[in-house]
Structure formats: C-alpha cells, structure tokens
Amino acid sequence: MKWIFSNTNPKLVLSIQAQYRISPIMASILAERGLLSTDETNSFFDPNLNLLHDPFLMKNMNQAVKRIINAIKRDESIMVFGDYDVDGTTAASILYIGLLNMGANVSTYIPNREKEGYGISDLGIDTAKKRKAKLIITCDCGTNDFDHVDYANASGIDVIITDHHTPGDNLPNAIAILNPKQKDCEYPFKELCGGGVAIKLLTGLIYTLKLSFNLVYDLFDLAALGTSADLVPMIDENRIIVYHGLKVLRESDRPGLRELLKVAGVDINHTVSVGQVVFNVAPRINAAGRLGDANRSVQLLTTRDKAFAKEVALDLDNENKRRQLIQSQVVEEAMLKVNAEVDLKKDHAIVLGSHNWHAGVVGIAASKLKESFHRPTIIIGFDQEGNGKGSARSISKLNMYDALKKSSAQLVNYGGHPMAAGLSLHSNNFETFRSEFLSHVENQLTQKDFEPTIYLDSEIKLEEINTRFMTFLEKLSPFGPKNMRPKFGAFHLSVDGIPKIIGNGDHIRFKVKSGNKSFPVIGFNLAHKYEDLINKQPIDLAFVIEINRWRGQETIQLNARDIRPSNFA
DSSP states (O other): EEEEOOOOOOHHHHHHHHHHHHHHHHHHHHHHTTOOSHHHHHHHOOOOOGOOOGGGGOOOOOHHHHHHHHHHHOOEEEEEEEEEHHHHEEEHHHHHHHHHHOOEEEEEEEEOOTOOOOOOHHHHHHHHHHEEEEEEEEEOOTOOHHHHHHHHHHHTTTTEEOOOOOOOOOOOSEEEEEEESTTTTOSSSSOOOHHHHHHHHHHHHHHHTTTOOHHHTTTTTHHHHHHHHTOOOOOOOHHHHHHHHHHHHHOOOHHEEEEEOOOOTTTTTTTHHHHHHHIIHHOOOOOHHHHTTTHHHHHHOOOOOOHHHHHHHHHHHHHHHHHHHHHHHHHHHHHHHHHHHHOOOOOOOOOETTTSSSSGGGHHHHHHHHHHHHHHHEEEEEEETEEEEEEEEEEETTTHHHHHTTTTGGSSSSEEEEEEHHHHHHHHHHHHHHHHHHHHHTOOGGGGGSEEEEEEEEEOOOGOOHHHHHHHHHHOSSSSTBBBBOOOEEEEEEEEEEEEEEETTTEEEEEEEETTTTEEETTTTTTTGGHHHHHHHEEEEEEEEEEEEEEEEEEEEEEEEEEEETTTT
C-alpha cells in the first residue's frame, strides 16, 4: 500500500500554530481542513444552529410549503413515500412525525426492494389511491422518476419530490422538486442527504406556520442517522445536523431508537459516534429493506409503543444476522468469479452478475470487492425472469454516475452518486452492458489508479499522543467524508510482546513501543501482517487514534490501517 502524507504549506502551519498556541500536528490538521481564520475555526468547533441556511433559498420551497399547508387545512390524505435504505426510512420517519405534529392526515409507504425496486412505483401509487391520498411526498427518491410521477398526476395525486440524487437534464412533472443539486437551485449547500432535505422542508413549514423550532430539532436524531449512514460530506449543515443529532439521540425517549441502540450494543451513557451509527445501527435498519419489508424500520422509528419497539428491534437484529450469512455467501461466490472471469491485468473494472445472488446484499458485496481489488465494481443479482438489480461502487478517479450514463442504453434504470450508484437491467443485455462499461472505464483509468493508497494527515511520535491531543481529536468530531478521523504514520516502532491473532482469524492485536511510550494496537483484517510483527524488526504503522472502552475501562488505542517493515522502500 502506498502512503501519501499531507502536503500542507509549512508557513501556513507555523502561522496557525502561533495563532492558537497548539502543536505542529494540530496546526497541520486544521490547515488540511481549511480552518485558517478565527471565524472558520469557531463555526467548525461550535456548530451552532444559527449557521443553518434559510430553507427558502432552496428552489421550489415556497411551492412545496404552500401545497402541504393547503393539504393540512383541507385534511387531505398525504402519503410519504420513502426509499428502503437508512436515509430513506429515516427521512420518511422525519416527515411523518413532523407532519403529524402539525395536524396532517399522513401515512408512510416504503417500496419492496425486490418487487418494486428503487424509486416511486406503480404499486405505491395504487396504494396512495386506495388511501385516497391527494398528495405524495417522496423521500430520498424521485428526481429521475418521470413515468411514475405522470401516473400519479393522471390518478389525481400531486407529487412533491424531496431528494438529493444527481438530476438528469430533464425533471419530472411534480408540483415541486426539492433537491439542492438542481442546476438552477441557489441553495448554498449541495450535499444534504434525503433526511437533511426533509429537515429543511419541515423547517420551511414551521417558519411559515410560526411554530416552535423544537418540533424540528427533536427530529435531528433521525436526521443524524440518515446523514451518517449515507456517507455524505461531514461539513457545513451535515456537521451541524449530526453534531446536534447525536446529542438528541442520547437523550431521546423514542422507544424504537432506544431498543435499536440496545440490540446494536451502543451504550448511550457514553458519547455516541458516527462510527457506531454506521457499523452498529445502520446495518440493522438496512436489514429490513435488504431482505424483507422496510416499512418495519419506519414503524420502529415512529412508534411510541415500548413493547412493539422491543419486538421489532429484536426482529431487525435477527434479520441482520441472516443478512450477514447471505452476504458472506455472495461475497465468497463473487470472489471466485473474479478469479475465474476477470482479467485483472486487462480489465479496469469488475462487473459480475448471477441468478443466485440476493439483490438485497449486492451493494455490500460490491463494496467488499472494490476494497479487495481497488477497482470500480458492479454486482448484479438476477431473478428467474432475468430482471437484474445491481449496485456499483467506485474509486476516487472514476465518477460512477457518469460512467453508467455512458452505458445507459442497456439499462432499464440507474441513479446515484460519483462513488456509489444503483442500476437495473435485463440479463439479455448484461454482456453488452459489461463490454460497453469496461470500454468506457478503460479510457478513464490507468493501472496506476489501482494501487491501494492511504492518505495520512501527519507523521507522529508516540510521545506526542497525550490527553490534550486526545481532547483536540475529540473536538474534531463528528467524523465523516471531508472530515475523516485523522490518520497518522509512525516510524521505527518496536513490537512489544507477542502479537495475537483474534476474531475469526482475520484480525490481530499487539503493542508497539517507542522509548518509554507504549500503546495497544488493533488491526482489523491485518492478520496477514503477522510475520512482519514477529521477526523482531522495527515496523512503520499507519493508524487512527481512538478510545477503547472495555469493562468500564477507557484506554487509548491505535487502530491500524497498514503495517510495513521499517526498511520498506
């Protein structure tokens, strides 16, 4: 793995160091994040609610607010239509609770991933008709859903789209589209997730109705879940939402959330982190949509019934365990297919499909293969009729959304972001699509782009890791894209004691020492580095620094990202 250290201007680091009287490493981290002035550092370290942008700067906000208020006044039935992932289900829950508290006649609907696929569906619109709904509000979907919006309109149902996915050249015929990524939308922050857009819509409503902002603030816990899980940039409004949302989460009396945190092993008596949300909580919410009915996630997040909350939380926990088994089988089969069908010396991407793969786990499988082979990866599961649903994951040098657009003639549908996208196609078109996609990617990437690379903030010596430094790191949170937990490199460390292979044989635990300073290290999926640790030679370590809590004790721990011999050239 190639190590690249931040190339921050030394004069800038010295200036920040003198201004704030902090260590060179702290100054370097601030400089790398563009925190150069007092105003920038103050707003970063104190994400005040006053820094949230005016919701009416978002295109079509006035139209959306006006239509919803009219629906509330007329007691019209409103159906909130969400996506089946964490962002979609939390966004739907946000709008449901918020509108209910404003006196709306509102219900929710989440499509079945296998039967209906992504976005608005005919079945969903037919359900709205049965409920006598006059208005559908989408969450985290709909921006490129032309035919279904037309079908809703023909059925006498208005549609308001709230979404954050990249729009195409044209837009559906909806009453209002709230999406900060619209080309002519002047909203200053473009990176909200679906839950963030839902929060802005509710904020526009409470401002117009002159209601308390507490109605919206109380929902920041759900918005924090969606924002964290959707891996949108942790800057600007996203940082504010998550910073406050994690606080609300710890104090929330929402029975479903509390039971979900309990089965996920998250101790709310300590600080709840983005990492815990992404790795512990989100998979259990997602499990419902991956293998079954994602409406259960919304029911869990919106219920006030403690017994029901406990039942559903346990159900989702069991569903997540089943998802893990199915996922491991798909990943194992996909790995075998790579060895059998992919020429890694020639192919610049991995595109695989199978009739045996559950569509609910192809996204996870695509992520696993992308990490293993450091190539753009598309994994597709086909049903018995040949209808395929796939997920795509990319590397930094390739915009996956644009790449799919170039090959879209073979696709039924596609959408997403530069780093992650979804698609659907028929098996009859699979080979043609694969060939066209690989041809396009070949023109975009070189073999150099496939070298695994880790970007490190700074070199650090073990003696520089102290209480003050840990306090500084904690103040940088919440972490996420564009504000990742800082990664460091330390050189010529001694391995202290005998390393232990742990877990299922993939992980390793050991200690490193330099001078009189020693720290425990955990290395997930780094057991293959065992020989580098037992030959009594010094090592270099790339890592993040974290607090490990175990049986009531807190210790500083280095979480390794890479290990190499110190004579590595």
